[in-house]
Amino acid sequence: MELIKTLPDVFEEFSEQRRNSFMSAFEMKEKNIPFVGTFCTYTPTEIIMASGAVPVGLCSFSDETIPDAEQDLPRNLCPLVKSSYGFAKTQKCPYFYFSDLIVGETTCDGKKKMYEMLAEFKDVHVMELPNRQSVEGRKLWKQEVIALKEKLEEKFGVEITEEKVREQVKLSNRNRLALRHFYELMKLDPPPMAGLNLYGVLYGSSFKFNREKAIQEVNALTERIKKEYDEGSRPIPKRPRIMVTGCPIGGNAMKVVKAIEENGGNVVCYENCGGAKSVDELINEEAEDIYQAIADRYLNIGCSVMTPDSNRLKLMGRLLEEYKIDAVVEVVLQACHTYNVESYTIKRFVTEHNLPYMCIETDYSSSDIGQLNTRCAAFIEML
Amino acid sequence: MLTLGIDSGSTTTKAVLFDGEKIVKTMLVPTSATPKQSINYLYDQLHNEDVVYTVATGYGRELLERADKKVTEITCHAQGAAFLDPNVRAIVDIGGQDSKAILLDNNLNVIDFLMNDKCAAGTGRFIEVMMRILDEDLQHIDEFVVGKTPANITSMCTVFAETEIVSLLADGVDKGDIALGIINSICRRTSFFARKLNLYGSIFFSGGLANFEIFRKTLEKHVGLPVVTSPMSQYAGAIGAAVIGWRKAQKTR
Numbered sequence: 001m002e003l004i005k006t007l008p009d010v011f012e013e014f015s016e017q018r019r020n021s022f023m024s025a026f027e028m029k030e031k032n033i034p035f036v037g038t039f040c041t042y043t044p045t046e047i048i049m050a051s052g053a054v055p056v057g058l059c060s061f062s063d064e065t066i067p068d069a070e071q072d073l074p075r076n077l078c079p080l081v082k083s084s085y086g087f088a089k090t091q092k093c094p095y096f097y098f099s100d101l102i103v104g105e106t107t108c109d110g111k112k113k114m115y116e117m118l119a120e121f122k123d124v125h126v127m128e129l130p131n132r133q134s135v136e137g138r139k140l141w142k143q144e145v146i147a148l149k150e151k152l153e154e155k156f157g158v159e160i161t162e163e164k165v166r167e168q169v170k171l172s173n174r175n176r177l178a179l180r181h182f183y184e185l186m187k188l189d190p191p192p193m194a195g196l197n198l199y200g201v202l203y204g205s206s207f208k209f210n211r212e213k214a215i216q217e218v219n220a221l222t223e224r225i226k227k228e229y230d231e232g233s234r235p236i237p238k239r240p241r242i243m244v245t246g247c248p249i250g251g252n253a254m255k256v257v258k259a260i261e262e263n264g265g266n267v268v269c270y271e272n273c274g275g276a277k278s279v280d281e282l283i284n285e286e287a288e289d290i291y292q293a294i295a296d297r298y299l300n301i302g303c304s305v306m307t308p309d310s311n312r313l314k315l316m317g318r319l320l321e322e323y324k325i326d327a328v329v330e331v332v333l334q335a336c337h338t339y340n341v342e343s344y345t346i347k348r349f350v351t352e353h354n355l356p357y358m359c360i361e362t363d364y365s366s367s368d369i370g371q372l373n374t375r376c377a378a379f380i381e382m383l
Numbered sequence: 384m385l386t387l388g389i390d391s392g393s394t395t396t397k398a399v400l401f402d403g404e405k406i407v408k409t410m411l412v413p414t415s416a417t418p419k420q421s422i423n424y425l426y427d428q429l430h431n432e433d434v435v436y437t438v439a440t441g442y443g444r445e446l447l448e449r450a451d452k453k454v455t456e457i458t459c460h461a462q463g464a465a466f467l468d469p470n471v472r473a474i475v476d477i478g479g480q481d482s483k484a485i486l487l488d489n490n491l492n493v494i495d496f497l498m499n500d501k502c503a504a505g506t507g508r509f510i511e512v513m514m515r516i517l518d519e520d521l522q523h524i525d526e527f528v529v530g531k532t533p534a535n536i537t538s539m540c541t542v543f544a545e546t547e548i549v550s551l552l553a554d555g556v557d558k559g560d561i562a563l564g565i566i567n568s569i570c571r572r573t574s575f576f577a578r579k580l581n582l583y584g585s586i587f588f589s590g591g592l593a594n595f596e597i598f599r600k601t602l603e604k605h606v607g608l609p610v611v612t613s614p615m616s617q618y619a620g621a622i623g624a625a626v627i628g629w630r631k632a633q634k635t636r
């Protein structure tokens with residue numbers, strides 16, 4: 001596959017993909033293809049795809065609907081939860097509207113309780129996510145994966161055969177590899193693209209509902225960037241290499257990435273959801289018990305809702321080296337207790353690697369942009 | 384040869400001229416509602432043919448287009464404080480709108496910092512508002528609290544503290560005791576905040592309040608480390624800017 005457009009146009013297209021796919025979602029619904037809304041990286045999307053439905057991420061990153069959400073929810077709650085609930089309640093998110101089923105997990109308290117409230121507007125299936133990556137945890141999570149399968153079978157009147165599941169596992173693995181090869185381009189120094197564009201592609205590609213085509217497009221983009229770089233194109237100057245970690249970001253929360261890049265840094269690696277955390281590990285396709293393999297792969301995700309969250313440190317440690325990181329910026333969304341508390345451990349971990357660390361607590365408003373700029377500029381001056 | 388450092392803060396704009404060894408001239412004007420005018424005014428007043436490099440810092444640093452370089456107040460404050468007292472390893476600055484704490488290593492490089500810009504309590508604004516309620520002049524605070532026992536002020540928020548003070552006044556509590564209570568409250572809060580960094584060595588206290596001995600003394604009590612200040616502390620940001628400008632100028636020669 002060849003890309004005919006220029007790179008900036010391709011980046012632009014990816015970053016607008018969420019909106020651009022509204023129409024294709026509508027057309028798919030017309031053809032009776034069901035949609036399943038998800039809110040978290042722990043959701044085993046292969047099972048959803050094996051049922052013939054399309055999984056779609058519903059997390060919201062805009063403060064537009066927060067006032068509506070605050071009529072029902074307390075103010076001091078994470079903006080991701082408030083915003084997502086607000087979009088659901090006001091029906092402003094077409095993907096929520098199109099979703100025949102919502103799949104949630106017992107992750108943080110905010111989301112967990114929000115699912116109870118969402119159940120008033122939609123069919124919600126909550127998977128019980130263990131708090132630990134223990135033997136018992138793996139057992140429970142496998143049961144939950146199977147329970148999800150059964151729920152989908154009943155809901156959509158289909159049979160999810162093992163063959164279909166294995167097929168989707170292979171497809172998803174190829175998708176993960178495509179995304180990984182793409183973000184691994186950032187190991188180059190100077191990086192071949194801005195961190196903002198990197199994120200735009202990762203996020204946008206999840207809204208390309210034709211997986212096969214999405215994989216091809218991402219691969220083509222990777223090839224294209226590599227080729228231009230080999231030919232001497234250096235769109236980004238050599239600057240301190242920053243890793244972003246912490247809560248999921250996107251939309252308005254990308255203001256942090258903008259502030260870093262406008263004040264002298266290059267974001268070359270996202271450890272958080274949307275980046276390596278959600279893509280890094282593959283599912284063992286050859287496993288005899290494919291459901292256990294799926295369960296294991298997902299349960300291994302290093303998110304702060306786990307205790308202890310040692311897998312996050314493992315992934316981070318590896319990425320710090322692979323990407324030759326100069327400094328780490330953690331983004332904590334206001335009132336996200338798990339990431340906020342864990343930032344202590346992360347700071348210590350990063351400091352032990354002799355790297356500077358900064359934690360930014362923020363929300364989806366634009367009120368702190370001035371301070372963000374000063375903070376990021378001062379942090380980068382320090383490097 | 385001289386360098387010019389200008390610090391555009393939220394309440395005052397400060398500028399200094401530096402000859403590589405000492406500060407040869409300082410100037411301060413209120414920032415008021417026109418930060419752009421203030422910073423350009425100081426530039427016009429102080430810039431002359433001997434000035435080879437100008438660094439702007441502070442909130443309004445982007446407003447001086449003629450500056451050779453813009454550097455954040457964090458870096459400038461740190462360099463300014465280290466210039467005024469090479470023994471400092473941390474800086475605590477209580478500004479008009481925010482407060483910050485900066486940690487230096489033994490080579491006087493910034494290694495960590497914190498900023499509190501979310502709420503007015505713990506900033507200079509807090510004390511201004513409180514003094515207005517007490518109807519007292521901040522300039523005489525040192526004499527005003529001599530021999531007083533601090534009233535207990537517990538509110539963590541400017542608005543609530545205001546109510547608390549009004550009711551203390553209504554109860555007939557001595558104004559000096561209340562003032563000392565306010566100083567205690569702001570210093571306690573500042574030290575909680577600063578101690579999130581691994582403070583060591585002596586601490587340089589800057590910002591408008593550093594001019595008053597009572598604030599220095601109270602802060603020292605709360606932090607538990609020597610707190611030093613300098614009559615020039617208000618100019619720390621501008622001095623740091625001029626010092627950084629000097630290094631830049633040396634490099635480009």
Ligand code: SF4
Nearest residue numbers: 040041042107273303
């Ligand atoms: S940060 Fe944790 S809870 Fe949130 S989406 Fe990612 S894995 Fe799920």
Ligand code: SF4
Nearest residue numbers: 078080108247333336
């Ligand atoms: S950012 Fe934190 S509080 Fe918000 S949904 Fe994710 S884990 Fe929960």
